[in-house]
Structure formats: C-alpha cells, structure tokens
Amino acid sequence: MTSPAAARGQEVRRRLLGAAIELIPELGWSAVSTRVLADRAGVTPSAVHYHYPSLTALLNEAAAGCLREVLDGAWSALDGARTADDVFDAVLGSVDRYTGDDPVSLLAIEACLAATRDPELRDLIREVFAEYRRGLARLLGERGVPAPEATASVLTAAVDGLLLHRGIGAGGDAADRAAVASVLRRLAGNGEAR
Structure with a gap:
C-alpha cells in the first residue's frame, strides 16, 4: 500500500512530466525554465528540484518517456501485419x-x-529508438525481408525524415503514403515499385 505522502509525490512527478511534455513543443527546449514548468504543473519551483536532480533531468525523462509511449503505441498498428508489405x-x-x-x-x-x-x-533516446528498431527488425525478418536490421534502421530514419519534411511544409503527407511505401519496399528489396 502506498502512503499518502508517496502518492502525493507520484502525483507531483506526473504533473511535472506532463507540464514538460506540453512546454517543450510549445516554447522550445531551451526556453523551458524551472519557474515556467512549476507554474504549468501548479507546484512551487522548489518541487522541481525536490523531485529531480535538475531541470535537465526532468526534461530528459519527460521527452524519452513521451517518445517511448509513441513508439509503443505504434506497435498496435503492427499487430495485424502478416506480410512485409x-x-x-x-x-x-x-x-x-x-x-x-x-x-x-x-x-x-x-x-x-x-x-x-x-x-x-x-x-x-538512442535506447528508445534501438528498442523499437530491434522489434521492427525481428518483425521484418519473420516476414522474409532481407537485411532486417538495416531495413528497420532505414525505415525508421525515413519516417523521421518524412515527419521533419511535413513540419516545414515540404511534402510527405499522409496522402503520399502509398507512393512512399512502394519506394521503401523497392529500396528494401521487397517488391517492385507500384
């Protein structure tokens, strides 16, 4: 059973992490200060340093946790993937x-x-992405894709690049998915471009 003090501490940590996840994209990494973060979380600035050794440690944990959650969520889309395509x-x-x-x-x-x-x-971040790539490589290998580790790395990097391009309005939107998938299949040696 968790003590009331421990439960309050967990709640404050949860609020601090949530505030960091909101503020990083809103303000930019370097503009998130202890005061702004504490204000968003509804705690005093001293609570940040009570629960974390530094603001950087808090931001790092929040960012890595968010990325892990996103990539873990991507696995639900892969549940029904029976073929490499x-x-x-x-x-x-x-x-x-x-x-x-x-x-x-x-x-x-x-x-x-x-x-x-x-x-x-x-x-x-390297470990978060490596864990995702290892699982993706295993899945690709089970479906007969040549060089599954390298293919998983290139596929992950390509998706990251597409997202970067979307952010600056340089294409790569969801409507292009079929064309992009076709090119990636061809590059991976898993089918002809369609």
Missing part, C-alpha cells in the same frame, strides 16, 4: 496523425536536437 504500410500509417508541427512531432524534434548537446539525453 503490411509492415511497411503499418509503419507509415502509424504516423499519419503526425503533421510534423503537432506537439508530439515538435517534442521529438526538440529532444533530438537537445540530444546532440546532452550525452545523457542522447543515450536515453
């Missing part, structure tokens, strides 16, 4: 709701940029 379509379909300038896309972009300067964040 189904996998390609499902991966691309799982990102249809992201426009590139929506809060989740912006959080991912901000986090990846911040990770270029923060080795701890880089390690967290």
Whole structure:
C-alpha cells in the first residue's frame, strides 16, 4: 500500500512530466525554465528540484518517456501485419496523425536536437529508438525481408525524415503514403515499385 505522502509525490512527478511534455513543443527546449514548468504543473519551483536532480533531468525523462509511449503505441498498428508489405504500410500509417508541427512531432524534434548537446539525453533516446528498431527488425525478418536490421534502421530514419519534411511544409503527407511505401519496399528489396 502506498502512503499518502508517496502518492502525493507520484502525483507531483506526473504533473511535472506532463507540464514538460506540453512546454517543450510549445516554447522550445531551451526556453523551458524551472519557474515556467512549476507554474504549468501548479507546484512551487522548489518541487522541481525536490523531485529531480535538475531541470535537465526532468526534461530528459519527460521527452524519452513521451517518445517511448509513441513508439509503443505504434506497435498496435503492427499487430495485424502478416506480410512485409503490411509492415511497411503499418509503419507509415502509424504516423499519419503526425503533421510534423503537432506537439508530439515538435517534442521529438526538440529532444533530438537537445540530444546532440546532452550525452545523457542522447543515450536515453538512442535506447528508445534501438528498442523499437530491434522489434521492427525481428518483425521484418519473420516476414522474409532481407537485411532486417538495416531495413528497420532505414525505415525508421525515413519516417523521421518524412515527419521533419511535413513540419516545414515540404511534402510527405499522409496522402503520399502509398507512393512512399512502394519506394521503401523497392529500396528494401521487397517488391517492385507500384
């Protein structure tokens, strides 16, 4: 049984993480301050440092947790993927709701940029993506795709690139999914372009 104090602490941590997930895409990584974050979470600034060793540690945990949740959610689209073509379509379909300038896309972009300067964040994000790629490679291998690890890496990177392009209005929207899937299949050596 959790004590009332422990339950309150968990609630404050949940609110701080939620506020960080809102503020990172809203303001940009470097503009999120302890005061702004605490205000959004409805706590005092001292609560941030009571629950986390630093603001950076809190932002890192929030970003990595959000990315893990998004990628874990992508697996539901892959549940019914019986063929390699189904996998390609499902991966691309799982990102249809992201426009590139929506809060989740912006959080991912901000986090990846911040990770270029923060080795701890880089390690967290690297492991989140590596876990997803390992599962995707296993799925691709089970469906006969040649070089499944490399294919999973390229497929993941291609999807990330498409989202970046969507964010700046350079194409890659959901309507292009069939054409993009066809090209990715051909590049992976899994079928002819259609």
